[in-house]
Amino acid sequence: MGGFARRFVDAVNLRYDKTWTMGGIFHEPHVAESILLKMIADVPAVIVKYDARLESVQSADHSIKGIQMQDGSQYIAKIFIDASYEGDLMAKAGINHTQGREAKSQYNEALAGVGPIVITDGAHVDPYVVPGRPDSGLLPHVAPNNLGAAGAADSAVQAYGYRICVTADKANQIPVVKPDNYDPREFELLGRIAKAHPEITKTFHYIANVPIPNNKFDVNSLGLLSTDEIEGSAEYIRADANGRRAIEAEHKRYTMALLTFLATDPRIPPNVQADVRSWGFCKDEFQDNGGFPRLLYVREGRRMIGDYVMTQHDLYNETTIPDSIGLGAFPIDQHVVHRVAVNGQVGTEGAIWQPLARPYPISYRSITPKYDEMRNLLVPVALSASHVAFSSLRVEPTYMITGQAAGAAAAIAINSGNSVQRIDYAVLAAQLKASGAVLNNR
Structure with missing residues (x-):
């Protein structure tokens, strides 16, 4: 880990005893917030507008010309970055995207698609309101087993929740x-x-x-x-x-x-x-x-389909990435998608926890739309990845890495007069390395 992500972790360590924080992993929410706000305050040109919800996008000639918010305010820029969990700007700009889970066959991913039903805590637990009586209906938070075939695609998303x-x-x-x-x-x-x-x-x-x-x-x-x-x-x-x-x-x-x-x-x-x-x-x-988190934990929203789609093969380091912007390392972590009745018991489907052998490079092309779609937009969060790959990419330290790369790429595109797809990668890599980013795992 390097760059802004490392700066954040180091700042956390300065607030606490390093043994307690285990390298900056465990910290209080208000401490993380204060560190991030300090980073913003250190750059006076950055102005934060809170509760600004996107209403519409104006675009022409493969470029976003401006955006309008629900409060009526408008913003014009040379480059736009959609760093939202949901990918709303990307979607309203007409960028090709997906939601849910791809079939195992689409990218030849062993972990893709509908998974097996797992019965653990639900063993010997009757799913019906009246035990043994299917005609009495299912208990709350238990669904009928209408899952597709193993490995099939669907539009389902892993569960959300509040991290209280x-x-x-x-x-x-x-x-x-x-x-x-x-x-x-x-x-x-x-x-x-x-x-x-x-x-x-x-x-x-x-x-x-x-x-x-x-x-x-x-x-x-x-x-x-x-x-x-x-x-x-x-x-x-x-x-x-x-x-x-x-x-x-x-x-x-x-x-x-x-x-x-x-x-x-x-x-x-x-x-x-x-x-x-x-x-x-x-x-x-x-x-x-009132002490309650302001935001729902949106573990996965839309995912862009760019020129390069990160997949399970990238996570396993089975591919060559010539345009790395940083390293991902979090395990493949998919939360439960379905909880269903099966053979008089209760099972779950969709959960996966699989640590990775070593970090993997993230392609710059995974945060850029296709050239023929939009040339002045970068998407470092709802990025171009399969559901399986996104299940590793979907954590804030990784978003800090891809977000830093998006900011650097935006500046390069503006200064060079190029589209985000046509910037000089060597210049981007040099800037990222100069700021402490780690681009390869060797």
């Missing part, structure tokens, strides 16, 4: 409030899991509470039913602003209801109940939002 930050420090707590219309029957599946598997006694198996500095936990999804609201995000990318807000609100309600259930249902192990009851949201985090 909680603390047991009473002096720094905002209470977790039971949502209106809370109904414990919504999480009957989780109660049955706890009853069927008394050997599952650790809080971490129900909800991944990773310790971070100052008596806090970074909470993520783990287990058969956790903070990811599986299939709750299926329409998020296609939704308009109001539709997305509704989906975000539903994910927040789900999170609060889940925490309430874990803290109160008698089938949940007593130590787990006690842990969750001891938590509250942190007063010193997300202070303008």
